[in-house]
Amino acid sequence: MASTPVRAVLVGCGGICGAWLKAIQGEAEVQIVGLMDISAENMAKVAEANGLTAVPRSTDLPALLRQVRPDAVFNCAIPEAHLPVTLTAFEHGCHVLGEKPLADTLANARTMVAAAQQAGRLFAVIQNRRYQAQIRSLRAFLDSGAIGRVTTVNADFYLGAHFGGFRDRMRHVLLLDMAIHSFDQGRLITGADPLSVYCHEWNPAGSWYDHDASAQCIFEMSGGMVFNYRGSWCCEGLNTTWECDWRIMGERGCVTWNGGDQFRAQVVAATGTFHSEMTDTPIPVAMPAGMHGSHKGCIMEFVRCVQHGGIPETAAADNIKSLAMVFGAIESAEQQRKVSLTV
Numbered sequence: 001m002a003s004t005p006v007r008a009v010l011v012g013c014g015g016i017c018g019a020w021l022k023a024i025q026g027e028a029e030v031q032i033v034g035l036m037d038i039s040a041e042n043m044a045k046v047a048e049a050n051g052l053t054a055v056p057r058s059t060d061l062p063a064l065l066r067q068v069r070p071d072a073v074f075n076c077a078i079p080e081a082h083l084p085v086t087l088t089a090f091e092h093g094c095h096v097l098g099e100k101p102l103a104d105t106l107a108n109a110r111t112m113v114a115a116a117q118q119a120g121r122l123f124a125v126i127q128n129r130r131y132q133a134q135i136r137s138l139r140a141f142l143d144s145g146a147i148g149r150v151t152t153v154n155a156d157f158y159l160g161a162h163f164g165g166f167r168d169r170m171r172h173v174l175l176l177d178m179a180i181h182s183f184d185q186g187r188l189i190t191g192a193d194p195l196s197v198y199c200h201e202w203n204p205a206g207s208w209y210d211h212d213a214s215a216q217c218i219f220e221m222s223g224g225m226v227f228n229y230r231g232s233w234c235c236e237g238l239n240t241t242w243e244c245d246w247r248i249m250g251e252r253g254c255v256t257w258n259g260g261d262q263f264r265a266q267v268v269a270a271t272g273t274f275h276s277e278m279t280d281t282p283i284p285v286a287m288p289a290g291m292h293g294s295h296k297g298c299i300m301e302f303v304r305c306v307q308h309g310g311i312p313e314t315a316a317a318d319n320i321k322s323l324a325m326v327f328g329a330i331e332s333a334e335q336q337r338k339v340s341l342t343v
Contacts, residue, residue, distance in 0.1 A: 106343070124302050129243065199328075
């Protein structure tokens with residue numbers, strides 16, 4: 001029997017909403033029933049480009065929610081607006097799926113998580129890089145126990161990103177605007193929670209950024225694991241993928257992954273007197289059954305949970321831990337000390 005479509009209002013008609021609308025194009029399980037933005041021009045452009053010209057539009061979110069009575073709000077507003085939009089949605093009985101970052105501050109994220117629990121509504125965040133065949137295959141390989149217990153995970157991110165505009169002026173540009181992806185991937189790969197962080201930021205000679213565009217972070221994770229992140233947005237040449245270059249070390253072997261299609265895994269075949277004898281082990285790549293990729297995967301999981309119950313993998317009550325890694329790293333860099341992470 002077909003499920004009743006989830007009726008959603010899209011809030012925030014800037015550039016990022018295009019990825020959401022493309023992801024759900026042709027999906028009968030979700031229906032956009034309203035558009036909200038502070039700019040009537042932005043709403044008109046999005047409506048025209050996505051066949052939504054008959055959908056109600058408003059610069060007044062409470063009025064729009066009263067008019068169309070949606071099941072959910074898709075929050076694509078700027079981070080500073082995530083708190084008021086989310087709280088307004090809960091006040092009108094809506095579930096919320098928000099764009100990353102979850103919030104502009106950890107305190108605001110905590111407020112939204114508490115409000116969701118009080119309202120009894122689902123609240124999740126887009127973490128589209130969890131929904132990729134390669135990273136899910138890596139996690140499945142690690143779960144198989146092939147390399148034993150994972151002890152250390154290293155992620156390297158090096159790109160020469162000439163954005164121009166506001167990013168060139170941002171403080172903590174790498175940590176605030178990009179590292180959330182890598183930190184959340186690290187949580188998925190390790191299956192562990194962050195406990196503390198020591199971070200050092202700097203701006204290399206020749207950087208075109210006004211403030212620190214490079215960082216190194218050492219995260220202590222639960223289970224005695226360590227997650228190391230090294231990154232720069234002003235690295236000219238020999239760039240990594242946007243997904244990082246990864247090395248995962250276990251008690252009985254090691255895995256490398258370039259963030260794309262290149263994996264290599266070696267497992268101990270026999271312990272030697274100095275070097276152990278290693279065996280190359282393939283990592284089959286396949287998307288888990290029933291899971292879509294990227295934005296579609298995240299959105300459709302949320303939709304299924306609204307329809308049938310359950311908790312999305314990127315539920316804010318859990319994913320706030322990834323946000324805590326970002327703000328903890330910033331605090332550590334500013335105070336030049338190790339910082340404990342709590343949510």
